[in-house]
Amino acid sequence: MTVLELLLLAAGGAAGLSLLARREGRLGQVGTPLLFGALVLAAWQIACVEFEIPRVLLPAPSAVAAAIVRSLPILAADFMQTVAHAVLIGWLLGSGAGLLAAVALDRSAFLRRGVLPLGSLVSAMPIVGIAPIMVMWFGFDWQSKAAVIVVMTFFPMLVNATAGLEATGTMERDLMHSYGAGYWQTLLKLRLPYALPFVFNALKLNSTLALIGGIVAEFFGTPIVGMGFRISTEVARMNLDVVWAEITMAAVVGSASFAALALVERAVTFWHPSFRA
Amino acid sequence: MTRWGRAVLPLAVVLVVVIAVWYAGAAWLNFDVTANLAEDDATTWEILQGTMSQDRPLLPAPHQLVAELFSSVFEHPIDSPKSLIYHASVTAFAAFLGFLIALALGIGLAIGIVHVRTLDRSLMLWIIASQTIPVLAIAPMVVVVLGNIGFTGLLPKSLIAGYLSFFPIVTGMVKGLRSPDPMQRDLMRTYSASGLHLFTMLRWPASMSFLLPSLKVAATLALVGAIVAELPTGAQAGLGARLLSGSYYGQTLQIWAALFMASFLALLAIGVVDLFRLVLIRRRGGRL
Incomplete structure (x- = not known):
């Protein structure tokens, strides 16, 4: 039947x-x-x-929906702990530092040739593994998770923003030169805007990385709140519907932040050929 | 300057700076703990020397880490749980198995997506959307649920590793199989090539330059997946288990050694993909 x-x-x-x-x-x-x-x-x-x-193997979608409604306060608390603190702050600090480092490195080709290979090397490493070390340095609360995220997001931004700063052609730079523009004017009015598509690429990539980092770092130890903490403890207590509720929230947060960034990108880089088609 | 010097000298300078900062950081972070443990009449210089040889330093000095790596790699038999090679091989094998599963399923699905419009329209949006989702969050659940129905050890780890590396392989492969432009496809048609020939002589060769970068991403993801999959059950063996037990017992040297081993494995995986690329380029007479 x-x-x-x-x-x-x-x-x-x-x-x-x-x-x-x-x-x-x-x-x-x-x-x-x-x-x-x-x-x-x-x-x-x-x-x-x-x-x-059995519910302990795979809860039905209706059970997951019920769990979402039932545990809204818990979900909200976990969201505040993991997303609003660790992920957001870590993402902002890591991406911001990466961008600043790219601008600083931009003045020295020598340093760039030294740092960039190192950057792509570090990007390939399983960085979430530093979570236990960061817990030791910054304590159990969200600060240690933000630190993991800073390390995870720094290098993708550095590598992308550096590529973006090099994206301007000699013709545009010569034009700025003939206007009598100095280094800073050229940087602010030509090269940084030109680098924006690359920067947004890194921001989008980093938003996913940051969410992964925030959740996985909590598997190593956390106060009794947070998405990663909830997932690991409710799995152990066989409350799989709550686990699925957390995963649903993670999925929604991930795709929503990606979509939001894409919208901001569209608004900020409206002049870029890829949006004018 | 030679090309070699242009590439290596900056890297060497930066590495020296990193190591110098590392030593300074070790002295700074370990100072308090060392000062508390030291005898009352210890001079600052003696304490500074002590910061370089703590048992459980907040930040181990580079030479301590090298010594720990050396002893855990070479001074124990490979099958002993004290050997880092043993733990690395447990994790690497699970990651590799998962990677192979993902490769087979990913390429198969990509071929389906390129040829069957229904599959393309139904699945592509979900596959792309899944890259914005922290899929690693399901790892503990998969491990525990599979454990409940009797699957432990290798299988859950490989499944998670494979699940993570599956998505980049599919997207890269779909892009690659679609990369031949209409002119090239028309040319194949004027040769009256069959659908199979179109695939084996045009689409498949063209897809390789898209597949290879995806393989690098997939290989590192498989490794991360295998490591994270070792966390929830408190596995006895593997790099993830080393990280976890190191953080429980405050064995910082053990954590750092496991981290370096994991990074080494990631680089090894990328190196293997690069080697494969070189072989492919040579077989194709110099270009991909």
Whole structure:
């Protein structure tokens, strides 16, 4: 009976998806992934209820939704601890420091050749591993998580912003020179605006990195609040619906900050060819 | 200056500066603890010397770290739990297995996405969106749930490593398989190439220059995934287990050694991808 139900859902869904995917325009582009998401949710729900999958293995979407509503205050507290403090502050400090370092390094080709290889090296390392060291240095609270995030986000910004500062051509620089513009005027009015698309690239990349860093660093020790803390303790207590609620929140925060940054980028770099098409 | 000197000299200077700052930091951070432990009539100079050889320093001096790495790598048999090589191999094997799973599934799905419009429209948005989501957050849940139904050790770690490295491989591969422009595809058609030929002689070779950078990202992600997957169960072996037990018992040298080993593994993985790239370039007569 239920197998039949699921098979019907799969067959109907596949037919609907392929019909929708052939449509041009908005409907096909946005409708198809939405329908696919809805189908996955429906299959998940039906399977959980009908096969009586234990709650400690996989809670149904309805149970997760109920957990979200039920534990709104907890979610809000975790959000304040992890996102509003550790992630936001760490992201701002790390990206800001990376940008400043890029401007400073910009004046010396020698230093750049020394630091940049080191930067891409560090970017490839599993930096979240420094979390226990940062806990030792900055304590259990959000400061140590922010420190991890600063280290994680510094180098991507440094590497990207340096590439951005080098993006101006000789023609633009010569024009500024012929206007009698000095180093700072050229930097502020030509080279930094030109570097903005690169900077936003790093900011978007860093927003995901910061969220990962904030959550994973909490696995190593934290006061009794925070998204990573909640995930690790509720997993141990088999409250998987709360864990899924936290994961849902992490997903929403991640994609929302990415989308917000993309909107700001559009507003700030409206002159860039990629937005004028 | 030679090209070699242009590249190496700046790097050497920066490295020397980093090590000097590191020593200064070690002296500064460890000073208080050392002063408390030292005898009352110890001079500042004696305390400064002491900061370089603490058992549990806040920041170990570089030579301490080198000594710790050396002893944990060379002075224990490879199969003993005191050997860092043993822990590194446990983590590296899980990461590698996950990477292989991700490679097979990722390339397979990318081929499907490029050829089947329904798959493309249904999945691509979710795959791209998933890159803005901290997927690593599900690691503890996957480990514990799989543990409940009897899977422990290698499998959960490899699954998480594979899950993380799956997404960059799919996006890179889809981009790569789509990279041949219409003119090249038309040329293939004038040769009356079949669909299979179009794939094996145009799309597949063209995709490699997109796949390789994705592989670097995927390899480091697989490593991070394997390390983080060792945290929630308090695994006995692996670099993540070393990090965790080091932080429980305040064994800073152990934490730093595990971190350096993890970074070394990441560099090794990237080196292997680079080597693969060189081999590929040579086989293709000088370009990718």
